[in-house]
Amino acid sequence: MVKLAIDMGLEKMVAYFVASQVAARKTFERLGFRKEAELARQVTDIRGIKRDLFIYANDVSHIWAADGGLGWKTPDRTRDSS
Numbered sequence: 621m622v623k624l625a626i627d628m629g630l631e632k633m634v635a636y637f638v639a640s641q642v643a644a645r646k647t648f649e650r651l652g653f654r655k656e657a658e659l660a661r662q663v664t665d666i667r668g669i670k671r672d673l674f675i676y677a678n679d680v681s682h683i684w685a686a687d688g689g690l691g692w693k694t695p696d697r698t699r700d701s702s
Contacts, residue, residue, distance in 0.1 A: 622651070622680055631681040638663050638671040645674065653678040 625633050635653060637645050645655075653676040661670035 622678075625680050631679065633678045633680055635676045635678075637674045637676065638665070639674065640671065645676065648676055648678075651678065 622633070633653070635648055637648075655674055656677045657675040659673040659675070662673035663671045665671055
């Protein structure tokens with residue numbers, strides 16, 4: 621997923637979770653995502669219960685600069701795509 625974002629030239633990846641998705645949030649935190657916002661009672665679940673929505677993000681632009689030691693090529697932003 622991160623490689624695809626870099627290949628596409630994206631600078632930031634965003635993920636949305638409800639409060640009860642603890643395992644998913646912890647997985648994304650291990651991948652470098654950090655909570656940027658928490659919106660109280662923003663999502664209604666299938667039972668009609670309002671849940672908090674968490675917005676997590678990962679700034680992948682630093683990976684371009686460091687190349688992450690993974691051998692990924694930095695997107696060529698100088699080319700005209702038209």
